[in-house]
Amino acid sequence: MRFTKIAFITTSFLLLFSLLSTQHIHASEAGHDEHEAPTKAFKPGDMIISHIVDSYEWHIANIGHTHISVPLPVILYDKNQWHVFMSSKFKHGQEAYLGYEIAKEGAQKGKIVRFEADGTAVLPYDFSITKNVFAVFVSSFLLIVIFLSVAKSYRKTKKHAPKGFQSIAEVAILFVRDEIALATIGKKHYERFAPYLLTIFFFIFFNNLLGLIPVFPFGANITGNIAVTGVLSLFTFGMILISGNKNYWAHIFNTPGVPWWLKLPLPLMPIIELVGVVTKPFVLMIRLFANITAGHIIILGFISLIFVFGKTSLAAGYGMSVLSITMSVFLYFLELLVAFIQAYVFTLLSSIFLGMAVEEHHHEEHETHHS
Amino acid sequence: MELVNPGLGLIFWMIVVFSAVLFILKKFAWPSILQSLKDREQHIEEALHLADVTHEEMKKLKLDNEVLLKEAKEEREAIMNEARKIREKLIEDAKQKANAEADRIVESARVQIENERKAALMDIKNQIADISIEIAEKILREKLQTPKDHEQYIQRVIDSKQLN
Helix, strand or coil: CHHHHHHHHHHHHHHHHHHHHHHHHHHHHHHHHHHCCCCCCCCHHHHHHHHHCCCCEEEEEEECCEEEEEECEEEEEECCEEEEEEHHHHCCCCCCECCEEECCCCCCCCCEEEECCCCCEECCEECCCCHHHHHHHHHHHHHHHHHHHHHHHHHHHCCCCCCCHHHHHHHHHHHHHHHHHHHHHCCCCHHHHHHHHHHHHHHHHHHHHHCCCCCCCCCCCCCCCHHHHHHHHHHHHHHHHHHCCHHHHHHHHCCCCCCHHHCCCCCHHHHHHHHHHHHHHHHHHHHHHHHHHHHHHHHHHHHHHHHHHHHHCHHHHHHHHHHHHHHHHHHHHHHHHHHHHHHHHHHHHHHHHHHHHCCCCCCHHHHHHHC | CHHHCCCHHHHHHHHHHHHHHHHHHHHHHHHHHHHHHHHHHHHHHHHHHHHHHHHHHHHHHHHHHHHHHHHHHHHHHHHHHHHHHHHHHHHHHHHHHHHHHHHHHHHHHHHHHHHHHHHHHHHHHHHHHHHHHHHHHHHHHHHCCCHHHHHHHHHHHHHHHHHC
8 A cells, every 4th residue: 555655756756756847948938939049959968957057046846937946045145245035036047136137157156246347256155045055954854853753753762663754764774883883993892983974874865756746845956966975975085184083194194004105205106195194085085966857867868759749740849758758667666775775885884984093003913024 | 043042031930830730740749740650660670570489489399399209209118118128127036936935835845844854754664663673682681591692602702792
């Protein structure tokens, strides 16, 4: 019973998603026809990018020529002055307000800029509650509410079997604790890092899943945003730097088992090791961002195919929609898997790096063998 | 480029929000969850261990019981044997004692009878002797009334002595 219900909900989401997409695309076509060059065709690339990047308003649908979107607050600090206003003042990016506007092209495309007299774009300090910020608020609120209630039920059930949602959470919690933290860090230190690892795992997993639900206030491409993944990997980086023990730093600056001339006078090994320290979190950032973004792009690409074919003939569009929707559904299931796998991989790698940072000294044996 | 151009605001809010999430969950959710899990695991571990120990003890107890039972049986057997032996010995002793007593009684009776008989015989002998002497006296008195008779008798006694 429950499974069929979930299946029903998923299907409805999928249908709604495709519906929203179609409306948006139709509308944007209409918009292009009206405001800009009338010959401009539907550009799948632009549509896809506009769906996966951050924005100052939460666009829901276009019906006819009316944009349906939720305006979000814009907070700017520029020239020693704070500006707070709703993003609806920009009229969906068409107009400027107080000298600020959303850049339509250039290096800062999509960001709020102020154009100087000579035409150069200047970025104000922009603390706006954008679509992604708002989505992070929502998902974090959910995450906190859910896990506080899970903690509460743990306090209630004590030493007895878990109940209800607690049972689902427990599977994941035990997975992170035993298969990730304990397996990679070891018995001695894993308890210290388990809370952090659990938090990043569920944060990423939640946002991955919520990013797949295409209705407001979900469906923002949070974990496919480089700023979000960057901050997450920054936390891991910070954790590594804070918890790195003497042995870890010795390994970087005075790598054991390496000929001295690789360290002096040119510190070749320390440089390589230091680069390694920085690349680890960098790779974490890129991997999560690229995987989630790629998934969204592929699904949107299949949806776009309908309209690309629909341009040539109506029949081709309808015909293509069958294939596209089938493929999208398939990819959605794949994305559900990816949502878990990427959360797992990010947490696992963070855990491995943390494990390396707190690893106990055990090179003495090798050294005596070498000498 | 839009895709890989992180927004300052998003980075700022993300740091704020994630720190808050991390702080709240680390403070209020994870400790009780992880502690409960640990407690429960320990509880289960202990329960299993206790079950094992109890099982082992039960086994031992059963074995002990069997041994005890066997020992008790053996002891009962031994006691029975002992009792039987004692009984037999008692009977034997009693028999022997009875026999001995009977023998002794018979013996003493015999001795007494013998004594009585000897005494009676002695008595009879004495009486016979007395009577004989009396008779002899009377006879002698009748025969030795003359001095010739005395001399004859004396001569005869002396002869008989010489003959001896």
